[in-house]
Amino acid sequence: xxxxxxxxxxxADASGLNNPDGTAELTSILFSSTATNQTYRxxxxxxxxxxxxxxxxxxGQREGMHMKNNHQNGSVMLEALISILIFAxxxxxxxxxxxxxxxxxxxxxxxxxxxxxANQLIGSAQGDINHLANYQYTWNGTAANTIVSTWAxxxxxxxxxxxxxxxxxxxxxTISVTVSWKAPSDSIxxxxxxxxxxxx
Numbered sequence: 001x002x003x004x005x006x007x008x009x010x011x012a013d014a015s016g017l018n019n020p021d022g023t024a025e026l027t028s029i030l031f032s033s034t035a036t037n038q039t040y041r042x043x044x045x046x047x048x049x050x051x052x053x054x055x056x057x058x059x060g061q062r063e064g065m066h067m068k069n070n071h072q073n074g075s076v077m078l079e080a081l082i083s084i085l086i087f088a089x090x091x092x093x094x095x096x097x098x099x100x101x102x103x104x105x106x107x108x109x110x111x112x113x114x115x116x117x118a119n120q121l122i123g124s125a126q127g128d129i130n131h132l133a134n135y136q137y138t139w140n141g142t143a144a145n146t147i148v149s150t151w152a153x154x155x156x157x158x159x160x161x162x163x164x165x166x167x168x169x170x171x172x173x174t175i176s177v178t179v180s181w182k183a184p185s186d187s188i189x190x191x192x193x194x195x196x197x198x199x200x
Contacts, residue, residue: 103185106183107183107190110159110160110181110183110190111190111192113158113159114159114179114180114181114190114191114192115192115194117151117154117155117158117159117164117179118164118177118178118179118192118193118194119177119194120151121135121147121148121151121166121177122175122177122194122196122198124147124151125168125175125198126196126198128147129173129198129199131145132168132170132173132175132198133168133170134148135147135148135166135168135175136166136167136168137152137164137165137166138165139152139163139164139165140163148166152164155179159179159181160181160182160183160184161181161182161183161189162179162180162181163179163180163181164177164178164179164180165177165178166178172197173197173198173199174195174196174197174198175195175196175198176193176194176195177193177194177195178191178192178193179191179192179193180192
């Protein structure tokens with residue numbers, strides 16, 4: 001907190017210490033400030049105006065110094081506001097980058113899950129090659145065996161808005177598994193396809 005202490009010096013000034021506008025400085029009081037460690041002069045002019053001046057300057061320059069200080073204070077405030085604005089934009093950009101990073105991490109997890117689920121069914125088909133045709137499957141369709149039906153339920157529980165299909169080519173002994181999903185924040189569906197040749 002700034003404290004002003006009166007130095008107890010009051011005097012009438014009628015000896016040429018006039019202001020540029022022609023008004024005379026009738027009475028003045030000296031104060032010292034604990035904040036700036038300077039002495040200031042409070043001046044009452046002949047027109048009744050009260051001014052804060054630097055007594056070390058000639059009378060004609062006192063008001064100009066006061067205006068300069070006000071200008072400097074305004075510049076400091078403007079610089080502070082600009083700094084706050086830049087900081088605010090930086091924080092918003094940081095939050096935006098964090099949001100994108102979280103979305104990318106979620107998509108990576110979904111894709112890893114889809115790869116795992118597809119290869120899980122392919123592994124089951126590898127061990128059941130004599131019944132490969134029974135692995136043909138369309139989402140929400142009827143599975144030909146319990147392995148596929150159980151697998152479809154696991155896919156639905158593991159991924160958001162999931163769907164899957166299995167294409168089997170018994171002539172060439174190949175199986176292709178497609179798993180797709182769509183997270184709440186996604187505008188399009190994503191899918192992962194795994195294909196392999198099944199042999200003894």
